[in-house]
Structures are given as C-alpha cells and as structure tokens.
Amino acid sequence: MAATPLAAQQQQRPASQPAPAGQAQPLPAQAGPAKPQGKEAPPPQQAAARKPRKPGEPSELDVCYGMTGATAEGKIEACTDVIDNGLASGGALALAHLHRGLSWKGPDSDKRSKSDFRTAVRMYNDAIMAQPLNPHLYIQRGVVHQTIGEGDRAIIDYSDAIRLAPRDTLPLINRGVVLYTRKDNNEGAIADFNAALKINNKEISAWTNRGIVYRKKGDVNQAIADFTTAIKLLPEKIEPVSLTNVPDSITSQLAKSPQQEANRIALQAAFVYFQRGLAWYDKNDYDRAIADFSESIRLNPRDGSPWVGRGAAYMYKNNLKQAIADFTESIRLSPGQAFAHMQRGIAYHRIGDSENALADYTTAHELTPKDPSPLVNRGIVYYTKKGKFDEAVADFDLALKLNPKEVNALINRGVTWRQRNDPDRAITDFTEAVRLGLQTSDILKLTQKDKDGKKDPATAQTADQVANAYYQRGMALVDKQEYEAAVKDFEAAIEINDKEPRAYLGRGAAYLKMEKADQAVADLDRAIELAPGMAFAYFERGAAYHRIDNYDKAIADYTASIEIDPKEPLAYINRGMSKIFKDRVDEAIADFDAALKISPDDINALIQRGFAYGLKREYPRALADIDDALRLSPGNPTALYYRAQVMAFRGDAGRAIEDYTQAVRTDQKNPRIYASRANLYSNLGEYENAIEDLDQAIRLRPRDPNLFLNRGIAYFNKGDYAKAVADYDDALRLDPKMSPALNNRCLTRAVIGANLQEALADCNEVLKLVPDDPYAHDNIGLINLKMKQYDRAIAQYNMSLKADPDRARALYGRGLARTRIGQGPAGISDMSTASGIQPNIAEEFKRYGVN
Template sequence: MLTMRCSTIRLATCAVALFLGGLPSVRAQSQQPAQPAAPASNAAPPSKADLCYSGYGLQPQEKISICTDAIQSGGLTGIPLALAYYSRATASAAVGDQKSAQSDYKQSLRLFTDVIRVSAPSAPILFQRGLIYHTMGDADQAIVDYSDAIRLAPNETYAYVNRGIVLYTKKDNNEGAIADFNSAIKLNRCEVSAWINRGLVYKRKGNLDQAISDFTTAIGCLPANPSPVRPANEIPPGTQLNAAYLQGVQTATQLADAYYQRGLAYLDKAGKDPKQSIPVLDKAIADFTTAIRFNPTAAAHYVGRASAYMYKEEFKPAIADFTDAIRLAPGDEYTYLHRGIAYHSVNEPDNAIADYSEAHRINPLDVNPLVNRGIVYYSKKGQYDLAINDFTDALKINPKEVNALINRGISWREKGDPDKAIADFSEALRLGLLTGDVLQFGSKDPEAVRHWAQVANARYQRGTAYMAKGEYDLALADFNESIRLNPTEARVFVSRGGVYLIRQDYKRAIADLDEGIRLDPAYAFAFFQRGFAYHALNEPDHAYADYTKSIELDPKYITSYLNRGIIEYTRRGDYDAAVADFTAALKLGPDNINALMHRGVAYAAAGEFDKGLADLNRAIELSPEFAKAYYYRGVVYSLRGSVDRALTDFSAAIRLDPKAPEAYLNRAAIYAQLGQHDKAIADLDEVIKLVPTAAGAYYNRGYSYFAKGQYEKAIADYSEAIKFNPNLAVAYNNRCLTRAVVGHDLRDAIADCDEALKLQPTSLDARDTRAFIYLKLGEFAKAVSEYDLSLQVEPNRARALYGRGLAKLKGGDKSGGDADMAAATKLSPSIAEDFTKFGIN
C-alpha cells in the first residue's frame, strides 16, 4: 500500500511577504544649527546646557534628562533656550514620543520667531528656524526661511544644503535639490553634507554608481582616521567638550554617515543584481562596520548592517545588530519589525511575536507588523483564529492590502474553510489585476516584478484551496496561470504535480516534480512526491532513490520511511531494512498505525509471526474501526496458515470498509484454497465491480471457474486479465491449459504457452502445459522434449514424470513410459486421475 499526503500540506505554511518595507527612511545629513560657543579647554566642566546642545555620545533618554534640567534651571532664555527645546525634541522623537517632540518643536519655533521679530535680519537665525519647520514637516515655510538665509548669506553652504534636502525629501524635486547641492559644492569642493545628500538623490533616482561615487568623494574629503564618537559613559572623566572636541566628534559623525550611506547604496545594488549580490553585500557590511567603528552611538548603522546580514540569510548576527540598534533607539518601529522577521526566520516564534507586537504598538497604522505577526501565528503556532484577527485588523487599516488577504486565505484554508479562503484569494487577485493595468507584465521594473509575483502567489494559493475542495480542474487552471506569471516557483510545479498524482497521471506528475526539484534541489517533499509517482508506475528503484533523498533532506518526514519500507519488503525482500524504516517512523510517531501495520507484515514475511501480530494487535487497539489493520492482520494469519482467523479479519475489514477491494480479493483466495469456489467467485465479483480493470481479480475468478469445470468462463476471465495486464504470465499459462483441457484452439493454446514462457522463461507450469498440449495433439516426441526440460530443473516433478511416461508409452517406449508413470505415482498417488480428468489416459 502506498501512502501519499496532499501536496498542499507542506506548502500551506509558506509565509508570504516576510520582508515588508525597505530600510528606515534615509537620514538626510543636514547642516547642524549654530550653538552657543563651547567652553575653552581651560574652562570649567561643561554645563547641562552644553551637554544638551552637543548631545554627542548621549543616549536619547540621557539627553532628554539633561535638556530638561537645563530648561528647568531658569538660566536659559532666547536662542539658547530655543536650542535646548529643539535638542530635547529630537531626543524624544528618537524614543518614539512624538507628542512630546512636537510640543518641544513648537516651543523652540516660538522662541526663534520672537527673536526674529525684534532682531536685525540674520541668516543663521533664519536657518535655525527653517530647520525646525523642516523637522516638523512644514516644507514650504522651511524653504522660505532657507531661501531668506541664502539671500542674506549667498556664499555660505549650509542653507543651500538644507533647502536641497527639503526639495528632494518633501517636495520630490530631485533636480532642484541637485542644483542646490551643486551650488554648495561650487562654494566648497569639500562640502561633505552636499556630496552625501547629492549621492542620496542619485540613489533615489536609481543611479547607484553615481551615488557611490559621491559618497566616496565625501569620505575622501574627511580625515581618514578621526577619533571615534564615544558614548557618554565612555568619555574619560575631565574631558572638556570644547570646540576642538566637538569638531572632532562632528568629523567622525560625518565620516561614519558617509560610510553608512555608501553601505546602503551597495545594499540596493545587491538587490538589483542577485548573481553578484554576495560580494556587493560584503562591501555593504564592510562600510556599515566602518560606520559603527567611527560612530557606535548611531542606531541606523547597526540597522544597515543587520539588513545586509538579512539579505545573506545570516540571521543570528542580524538579530545581534538589531538588538544593539534597539538599545540605542528603542522607539523605532522598523527595527522591531525586522528583528521580528529575523527571529521568525530562525524559528523563534515567541520572540518574533513580541517584536511584531512592539512594532505595532509604536505605529498602529502600519499593516506590516500585523501581517507578519499573523503569519507567525498560523505558520509557527497553528493559531489560526489569532492569525485571522491580525489579517482582518490589517485590512481595516488598508482594505487593499493584498498580503493580508492572501495570508488570511491561507489561514482559512488550513483551518478547513476553503470557501472563505477562495473568497480572500479571489479578492487579492481582483486587486492585483487592477494594479496590473498600470504595471505591465514582463517589465523588469522591480515594482512590476514584485507585483506580478504577488499575483502569481495569489493564483497558487487559490489553487491549493481548490485542491483542498477536490475541484482539480480549477486548481490546475490556477496553477497553470501562476506558472505562466512566475515560472521560478518550485512549490507551484510541485502542487500541480500533486494534482496529477491524485488523477493518476503519473508521467505528467513526474515532469512537474522534475522541474520543481530543478528549481529547488533541497525540496524534500518534491522528492517524496516523485518517489510516489515512480512507485505507482512500478519503478521501485527510482522510487526507492527518491524516498531516500527525501529522508536525507527531511529526516523527520514519516511517510518517506513508510513508503521506502514498503518497497524494501514487497519488492526487494529486504525485511530487516523494512523493519528498520518502520521502526524509524515509529520513533517519530509512536502511535502511527501505518508504521505498525507494515512493520507487522514485514515481521511476518520474515517468519517472525508473533512480532508481526503484536504490531497489528496494537494498531487495532489504537484504531478499532480501521479496516486496513484488520486486513493486514488477516494477511499475517494467512501467511501463518491460520485460515479461520484470516477469514474473520478479512470479513471484519469488509464490514468496516465495504469498498476495499483487497479484502475481498484475499478472502476470495482463502475460499478458493478451501474449495469454496462459489464464495470465492462472489467476492471476486465485488472486486471487479469496485475495480473493473483489476487483472488479478479476473485471473483468480478464472481459476475458480476452472476448478468448477466452467472452462469457457475461465477462458473469458483469463482473457480479461490479459487485456488489463498483458505481462501477466500466469494468465497466459492458465488460458493455455484451459484451452488444452477443452480440446479446441490447441494451436492458440500453444501460442499462449509460448507467451507465458517468453514473459517467464523459468515457468515449469507453462512448460508442462505446453507438453500436455503436444501430448493431446499426438506429437509425442515434442511432449517428451518439453517434459525433459521441466525434469532437468525439478527431477521429482510428478506431473512432468507422468506426462512424459504417457508420451513415451504412446510413442512406443513402453518400458520407459511405465518407469516414468510408476515413479510419478509413487510421488503423487492420484496423479493418474488428474490426467484422466483432463482427457488423457
């Protein structure tokens, strides 16, 4: 018996779209606002205000505390107080406290505006206010202030740089931004922030080589090995935050940022050329590592390196980097989201859920944490209701979120509701095809490629739902379309092959499974499915090889052990190997009934009946309504010779499953052995009703008809057996014998015996039958020759001795004939009656 599971089981838990979203919004490098002069090197230690303004090396919470103390001290007014509010606002934003950040930005803005109203026009002060507008998202007012600053100080670079940043980040004006950065570079060939930001614009435009060139120029403009930025707790006691120190920190920060941005550009470049991705990703990792070395306080640098590790599927170092980033900036949704993905990928579902939940808390309007958490719930925890709730919440935020629809559909399907699954997949397809009107199929644009891959996935998932409903034509239609849209997905070929397996179209199944294995040589289930197809096609060696490969790739898949064990004891006669495979299956599933049943039969086939019956008794104890267990125990009792018990078990199997042909077939065999041919024929009639092409049933019924003397019916059944299995040698032999007994069509009978010997050259029965026909035809010399060949193999074969004796006697060799017939009668006293019954005296 072959055991096959539906090809969708393995695929049902394939999570969709784990990598959602890109890296965090690229941080444009602005010129820093002017700050009060730092204390001279021989001055007293820096004040709280000095630490608040500089902020270098401080954690956001430390900076919030220091700035709060400075603000509440009462010693700051005007611009110094405005800068303190601004510094505290940036720290609050870094920990995700947007409400406090906005309040402080507004307070800083009010203070700057008060100064501007009562002071002479000042480019630095206008620039500072523009920076606050910029940070708060008021792009138009920021541009006004930056433009006024440029008008007042046309030879200074800082306002050009920041206006360019607003133009490309807020107004989508890439060319205007490049013009501003060019103006800054024209004023100062080593204006680092202009080079970095121009590189960002080129990166945004897709010109990655030019972007990398600009970042490299920025790196070349800076000292090669400045002192790294130190966290506050690592600054040596007594260090003065004087102008030289702060300039050194700014230099290290800029250099680190240039390496970081170049690392991001390499990361994008790796995504555009997968064949060259590893060396390019290594360049990205090297740049992020350098950025971390010069500024280990910037969370983004760790996130960048973690993202490169993610692309390389090196999830453990990615998790370590994301963890460092969270330590530095605990309020960033992106970092939690992607650390969750990394935990998901290393099969740590609880940690993944915790991270997705935190990402959702930080930004409850982002669907990605909900979608990914839902994927973990159904694919790792089997908690379909929780998954469906998450996908439904995501769809409330964005009713057009295709990933949520697809994954909710998977959850419905795995929960056993294929109709709801099909509804979700169909809606996903409708939305996908609407977008497809804009994104041309076949385009190499990355967005178009991702879109059509998503549409193909929706087709695939709906196909698996149709497959679960048994609607195979609809499943095939979806799989065909999925393959047309994306012919690189191994699982779709394997699933379509699964449909062909169910339809017993094994050749097509193998073709699809071959392609699935070519696309994914480590796809264990594809090897199992192909092994099943070869098994069904009676190609046991190919099947055995595929089951073995499946076990090698997935040592925990029970059914591969089962089917390989079946081949070992049914086709190879290797009972010890079969028992070993069934035992391995039982270690994985101690109460696996199929493993118990087949090990029981393998033990019995090896002559260990007690062990075999113990296994089968245990199977029946575990599942007393399982017909197969009774059937196989009946087989063991048959092998043992316990005919009555075998009959009882076969009858029990038929009662529990009246449509199981093998139980009727085996009960009929016992009835035939007992000479109860009418009962045998009745059971075989049932087999033929259930399986009209069952060659073995026709053959066995022909045997019983022959035993009853109903020779014409026997010949008809043997002919049907041959029609359905032209390689069934015993059917040719028995038709040959029956024709010989009837006494007509003897030449046809000879042809049947010839075919039997052609298929089975060592068959003594066929040779004896052919000799018997020659005896009937009066061709005694040929009869003697045929019997001689049988007796060379088996000298004490009574039938051949008696037949040769008759042939010799009738051919004139009385002494030789009498001697052979006497020897035969001694071996089988009733042998003469057998020949008389068939018309030979």
C-alpha cells in the same frame, strides 16, 4: 496501512525581507547658534552659587542638547535646569526649549512638547524682529520648524536665509532636505544641493543628501558615486564618536570644543557610510554593503541603524547567526524597532527556531499594529512549524482586515486551508489573490521588461505574487484531482515567469497523475535545470514522485535535497515516510530522529516516528511520540489520526474509533479520516457505519476511485450486490485499469449469476493487467463452478495455488470441483485443509451460491 500524505507539503517561506530601513531623518547641515539676543547671561555671582562641575564633566547645556548621549529623562532635567536658572539666552535658550520638547514622554507629553516648541519658535520670532537681516536666525528657526514637522514654514525660513546669505550653503542644503523628506520634491532638492555644490564642491552634506535623493529616485549608481565623493572628502583617519560627548539629535547646533568637532565629523562619516551601505544593498552587493555598515558601526557603535542594515545583508548571504546577532544589538541599542524584530523573526524562522520567531513577529505586530506583514509571517510559523491552523487563519484574517489587498495573506491562508483539507476555500483565496494582482497589471505588463532587460521592482513583485497564486491554485486543483484545470494554472504561472521552477514542478506532478510520463519527466527535470543546487527543487520533485507512489525516486530526490541543505527537517520527514512504504521502517525512524535533532518540537516528525514505532509494534514508544505531539498542539487532527492508526494496530478498535471521531470534529473536510474509520468499521462488520463514512469521503473527494472501491466492498459484504457493482463501475470510470475493482466486480457479478460472461470478461481483463493474479484465477474458478465446467475450475484453482499453496478459497473451490467429477476423497481433503486455514470458508461459498 492507510496511505500517508506528505507532511506539511506546502511549507511557505517567510515574506521576503525588504531593504533595511534608513535613518528616519537625514542630517541637514547645521549653523552654529546666532549671537545671543535679549536677555544677558547670568551674573558671575549667580553662576558661582551653583555646584561647581568637575573637570571634564559636561555642562547642563551639553546634556540638554544631547551632546552626552543622556537619556530623555536626563536631558529634560538638564534643559529644565538651563531654562529655569537662566544658563542660556537667545538662540541657545530657544534650543533648550526645543530639546526639552523633543524629550517629553508619558502623560500630557504632547501638551508639554507643544508648549516648548511654541516657546522656541516665539523666541526666534523675537530675535528675528530684533535682527531681521541675520540669516542664521532664520536657519535656526527653520531647523525648529523642520524638527516639529512644519515643512512649509521651514522652507520659508531657509528661503529667507538664502536671500540674505546667497553664498551660504547651509540654508540651501537644509531646504533641499525638507523638499525631499517632507514635500516629496526630489528634483527641487537636487537643484538646491547642486546650488550648494556650485558654491562649495567640498560640502559633504550636499553630496550625501543628493546621493540619498538619487537612491530614492532609483538611480543607485549615481547615489553610490555621490556617497563615494562625500567619503573621499572626509579626513583620512577618523576616530569613533566619543561615548562621553555624543550629539544625538538633528538639532545639535554646537561645535565648540575639538572633541565636539571630532564627534561631528565621525557622525557625518558614519551616516554617509551607512547610506552607501544601503545603496550597495540595493544592488545586491552584500559584501560591499557589509563593509560599509561595519565602518558605520565602528564610527558610531551606538546607532542601531547600521546594525540593522548589516544584519539584513547577512540574511541574504545566509549567515543567519550573524544576522541575528546584529539585529539583537540593534534592538538593544534602540528598543522598539519593529523592522529589526521582523527581520530577526525571519532569521529565527529560517533556522527553525519557531519560538523566537513567533516572539519577534508578535513584538513587531505590537509595535506596528496596522502593518499586516508581522501577522502574515507569524501565521506562516503557526501552520508550518506548530501545526496551529486556527491561529494561522486568525492571523491571516486580521492581516486582511488591515489590508484587504494583502496578497501574501490570501495566498498563505489558502495554503493553510489546503493543509486543513479544504481545497475549495483555498481556491477561493488563490483566485482572489490572482484577481488583485491582475488589477494592477495584466500578464503582458507583468512579463514586460524595460530596455535594459530588467523588470520594474514593483511590477516584478506583483508578477511573483500572481505567479505564486496561480501555482498554489494549481496545487489545490491537484488536491481535487482536477488535473486539466491545474495544468492551465501552472501554464499561467509559467507565462508570467518561465524561470520559476515551482510551476514546472507542479505541472509535472499533474502530468504524473494524468499518466503523461514523458511530459511529466520533462517538466520535473526542467525544474532542476532552473534551480541547480537548490534543495527545494529536488524536494518538490521528490514530493511529486511520492504522490504517485514512486517511492524509490522520491527517496532519491529527498536524499539529494538533504545533501544540499541538511538543516531542513521536512526533507528527512518525507524521506522517512517514503521509506515506510518500502518497508524500511528502521531507516525511516532514523530520518525522523534526524528531523527532531534539528527541530525538537516538530510535531510532524513526532507523529511520523510514532506511526513508525506502531508499525514495529512498539506501542509505548509510538504513543509517547504522538502524545508529545498532542501536548505541543492539543487536539491536532493529524496526531489524533495517527494515534487511531496505532490503536487499531494494537487491537483497541474502540479507542481507535474515539480518536478518529475526535479528529473529524476538528477536521471535518478530511476524507482520509472518514476513509480510515470506514475501514475499521468494515473490519468490525459495521457496514452501515462504514458506508456512511465513505459517503462523506466521496463527497469530499469524488474523483478518488479507492473510495468507491471500498464502499463497493462494504455493500458487497452487506449483501447489496447491485450497489456494489455500481460503486465498482464508478471506480473503473475513474481508473479503467484498477485491477481490484475489476476483480471485485467480477466476483460480484459471479455471485449475482445473471451474466457470467460479463463477470468472466472482468477477470480476463485483470489477467491482462496482472498476469497470474491469484484473485482473478479464484474468481474465474467460481464462475466455472457456476457454469458446471469443473475441469476448467480445477485448472484455475491450480494456477492460484501455484502462486500461494495455502489459499483457502482456491483449496475449497478445487475441492468442490473435484467432488463434482467423482474425486471425492481428494475433494474432501482440499475442503478440510481450507477449513483449517479459514474456518468460515464454507459459509463464504454459500453466500456465493455454491454448496
């Protein structure tokens, strides 16, 4: 049975979710409309000619200004009605143009919007020309300029209003908002909010917006204090926003009816609770964040922002189903939110729902085609859950085209190359990721902490990325069997973050391969200490033991991982694979069943269960599972490889070779495929083909002694004994205690006969490593036969037969020795019994040079 690798060994988690997005524009304080100037209201008889409104039905102005939550089309219709039929004048009419300009969509919408904005500004210009000392007109024109992105003009208007009304808080607050949202002038904004609070320390908008600026500056505690002050100034009991009369734009200026005033307060309260929720989120206090987001939702359930915030908080509490529900509601309320789709995709990803995760990442990418993050996460799903390596690499390539410095894309593309058995390309990507990370900070800066013992968040993120790149490169070097270099990379990762368990796990795995057992165990145990109760630490330690064939310890650690996190299919898959090596095939199948119950389309579980059924000779079930995997991932080389294994078990060598050949076409750098096909060729006596495949395998994995051993056997069977000995030499150079290589070199040297003492030394070395090894006794018996030391030969063959009374080679060799010392009948009986067990045994001894 070919050695089975760990399925999807380096599964990556989705890119960590950032803080939930805040509202696009903070709410500035608003002034009521100035007294209408210019055109008078329409005469009574004109208004009477229109269709009368029903009691309680909102006016066209209410709909136009967004007081009813109307659609964009509804607001355009209402605003057009107001404008064309003279239902407003002065500032009110200017606002109608502004709202209509904000609502245009579709073809030529930019031209229509600009026309309305110009009209609104012109109308305020006219009004200001008529009343140059009216501060409210400047405030309103400032709001228009602010809304259409003309921050400098807005600041001039608000400054004029402050000059004309120095005791009015509104222009100060609005100028502060423009300063921090448009000009990135945080200190100037705080100064304006302080000035407003000096005039009126109960100005809720000033406290709220100052809190936003402090949060932006990183002073989260002060932000929370300001938001809390604003909340204390709100009425004790606030009813939710009325769904029939809802302001939905920062330009809403009207507050005429009690219901409209109640809605204004509810909106203000919802906004400040949302902002405090964001601040609690920044402090990782997710329970308080959820409470504030929930209150914001209660007050204004039709705003998608707090749903997103609460969903993100639930993500960190690992309440993924609730997070998905919140993101879904947010998307329903405000379609087209890339952030919400991205976060919901991460939640789906983490619960193993790869189809919905892919759909959300795809939507996020379509909504923000210049953002590499959705592509990175979609690529991770492709290679970890779907086995679609080409699609994964394509996503990482596109992400890097968008941002050549996207370290996560480099790292995950490198991991994908590892999965594709291309460690050299993986190392190239990891090396570039390290280089990019160290461009911004050297290791000393990465490890430096501030006076409070905390790292700067941006530096901490860079440090994590660099440490991860070192870790991943170390694992790729382990793949290449370059263990000393791997240890250096793991040590570099530890130097950056000595609390990261994965670097210890990697170094421990390398030490295991280097046979430094004490150091390996210390590192592996240290990783568990650093991540107590964390499933991944036990999983990775199990994987380390798995790689050195210590399946009992691997199974124990996989079991511990499953007990902590019973929803991770990979732990069941790897435990099942370990159980196969312990000949516990039925238990392995039960593990693969468990993985498929969690993730029904997991191709690794299907492939491994199919292989297990093949070991049980239940070939229809075996092929059904592997064919299902190929249906989910057409041309998947791992599935083709294992189907070839099953075909070989079934005795269909031709079909097995076809599958190996198809697998190697799409996975040309996988030494395992070449080695397995070579074994099949050797079994068929096609030694030239076997040697050719082993040449390829050795080129790809030059430090694997087993490959040299198998090529040596092929050369031996072909009769090229000199090349066989050379390959055994190379195998023993890589692993001096490799008893099969010593045994085979002993046999080959015995067959050559040039230096039987060297042959004898090899076999004696085997017996030191493996006392009573029957192969060594057989080979020493052959050497004794060639040296005409027949009694010694008989003694060696007797020791071999003590281990296995039916060993044909030992029986035939003893028979030959007996005939040489005159025990003809006994000798003939031994040789006859041997021929009955192995009909070609006489031909074998002829090839050895003994008749």
